[in-house]
Ligand SMILES: Cc1cc2nc3c(=O)[nH]c(=O)nc-3n(C[C@H](O)[C@H](O)[C@H](O)COP(=O)(O)OP(=O)(O)OC[C@H]3O[C@@H](n4cnc5c(N)ncnc54)[C@H](O)[C@@H]3O)c2cc1C
C-alpha cells in the first residue's frame with residue numbers, strides 16, 4: 099500500500115522523563131512512590147489555536163498528531179469525564195485492517211501501520227499484540243462471500259488467508275468444529291497482522307506524549323455549547339467557562355449528535371449501546387482473536403487471563419451506558435456451543451458503551467458548514483482499531499482545513515452524492 | 530429487559546418487538562424539485578436526541594402491527610404510545626415533536642401536499 103505515515107516527533111522531545119528498564123529500577127528503590135505525573139491538570143487558558151472535544155483515544159491521538167506532526171502546540175483537549183472513560187475504555191480492543199472497500203483499506207491499514215511502532219513513538223507500553231484475528235463463517239454463503247472479500251483485501255496489499263475447519267482447530271484447540279451445532283464452523287479467514295492492544299494505555303500514552311509537547315488536557319470539563327459567529331466557530335462554552343478557539347474538532351463518539359445540535363450540524367448517526375463482558379481469569383488458552391459476524395460474537399483472552407467477549411449492538415437508540423440483556427444472552431448461547439469450555443466460566447463484569455452508528459458503517463471525518471468546526475465520528479462498533487489513523491488524518495484536516503487523500507472519502511457530503519462506503523454489506527459487523 | 534405496552538396486545542417483552550427508528554419522517558413529494566442535499570435529509574439525516582425521542586415500533590412476534598412511541602433515551606421510559614399516522618398528545622411528546630430540527634427542513638416542507646402541487650414535478 100501507500101508510503102509509510104509521517105509519525106512526527108518521536109519519544110517525548112518535550113523533556114518528560116522516559117519510561118525504561120532503568121527508570122523502573124530507579125523507582126523501585128523508592129518503592130514506586132516518586133513516579134512523575136503522566137500529564138498535568140491545567141486550568142483552561144482563555145483561548146487556544148485549536149480545541150479538541152473528547153478525551154477518548156481518537157481525540158487524544160488527534161491532539162498528539164497536531165502537536166507532533168503539525169507543530170500546533172497551543173491546543174487543548176476538553177473531556178467531560180476522565181480520559182478513556184468512553185468507548186475507548188469499554189471496547190474489546192480488536193485491531194485489524196481487513197476491510198473490503200479501497201477507502202476502508204486505506205484508512206484502517208494506515209492505522210495498523212501506525213500501531214506497529216506506536217509503543218516506541220509514545221514511549222508507553224501499549225501491549226500491542228499481533229496475535230491474529232480470525233473471522234469464522236457458519237454457512238456456505240458466508241464462506242463464499244468471505245473468499246470474495248479475501249481477494250479484494252489482498253488486492254489492496256493487506257494480508258488475509260482463508261482457513262478450513264481443520265486448520266482452524268489446529269490454531270484454536272478450544273473450538274468445537276462439530277458440523278451439527280447451531281452455528282457450525284465451516285471455515286474462516288485470518289489476518290495475522292491483526293490483534294489487540296491495551297485500551298487504557300492507548301488513551302494514557304497519547305495523553306502523556308501530547309502533554310509532553312505542551313498540549314493542555316482538561317478533564318472533568320463538559321462542553322455545553324458551541325459558540326458561533328455567523329458561519330464561523332468562535333469557541334466552546336464549558337462547565338469551566340468559555341474558551342475561545344478558531345478551530346474546534348468534535349470527537350465525542352456516541353454524543354456527536356448532541357454536540358452537532360449545539361451548532362446546527364446534522365448527522366446521520368444513531369447512538370446505540372454495544373455490550374461486552376469478561377470472565378474470571380484462567381490459564382492461557384486462546385492466543386488468537388475470533389469473531390463471528392453471524393452470531394455477533396468476538397472473543398479474545400486478555401493478558402490477565404480473562405476471556406473478553408463482545409456482543410452485537412442493541413436495537414434501539416440509547417444514551418444509557420448499559421445494554422439490553424437479551425443481546426449478550428443470545429451471543430453467549432452461541433459462544434458456549436462453539437467454545438464448550440466457556441460454559442464453566444463465571445462472568446465477572448458486564449458493561450455497555452454508546453456507539454455512534456452510521457448508515458454505511460463507515461466513519462465521518464469532515465468539515466462542516468460552520469467554518470473551523472470539524473467532526474470525527476460514526477466509528478460505531480469498530481473504531482478502536484482505527485485510533486492512530488483516525489487521529490493522524492483528522493489532525494491533518496484540522497491543521498490544513500482540507501482533507502488528505504485518506505480522509506477525503508469520509509466527508510459528510512457522501513450522504514448527498516451517494517458515494518457511500520458500505521461496509522455493512524461488505525463486513526457484516528465491524529468490530 | 531423492557532416491558533413494552535403494545536396498544537393491541539398489552540405488555541410484552543422487548544424481544545417480541547423491533548424498533549423502526551425515528552418517527553414522522555415524511556417522504557418529500559416534490560422529489561424532482563428538491564436538491565440532493567434536501568433529499569439526504571429525508572434519506573439519511575436522523576434525529577438522535579439525548580432525552581425524549583419519537584420513534585416507531587413494530588410488534589414483530591405478536592400482532593405485527595406498527596405504532597409510535599415517545600421514549601426517553603436516557604431512562605428508556607416509554608412516555609406515550611400512540612397510533613401510526615397521529616401526533617403525540619402528552620406535553621413531553623408534543624415538545625419533542627415541535628422541537629425537532631426536522632420540522633424546519635426543506636424535505637419536510639416538500640412532503641406537504643400543498644408544496645407538492647407548487648413543485649415542478
Ligand atoms: C463494548 C464495545 C466493544 C467494542 N469493540 C471494539 C473492537 O473490538 N475493536 C474496535 O476497533 N472497536 C471496538 N469498539 C468501538 C470503539 O470502542 C470506538 O469506536 C472507539 O473507541 C471510539 O473512540 P473515541 O475516542 O472516538 O470515543 P470515546 O472513547 O467514547 O471518547 C469520546 C469522549 O468524548 C467525551 N465527551 C462526550 N461528550 C462530551 C462533551 N459534551 N464535552 C466534553 N467531552 C465529551 C466522552 O466523555 C468520551 O470520553 C467497541 C465499542 C464498545 C462499546
Ligand SMILES: [Zn+2]
Nearest residue numbers: 535538588592
Ligand atoms: Zn401487538
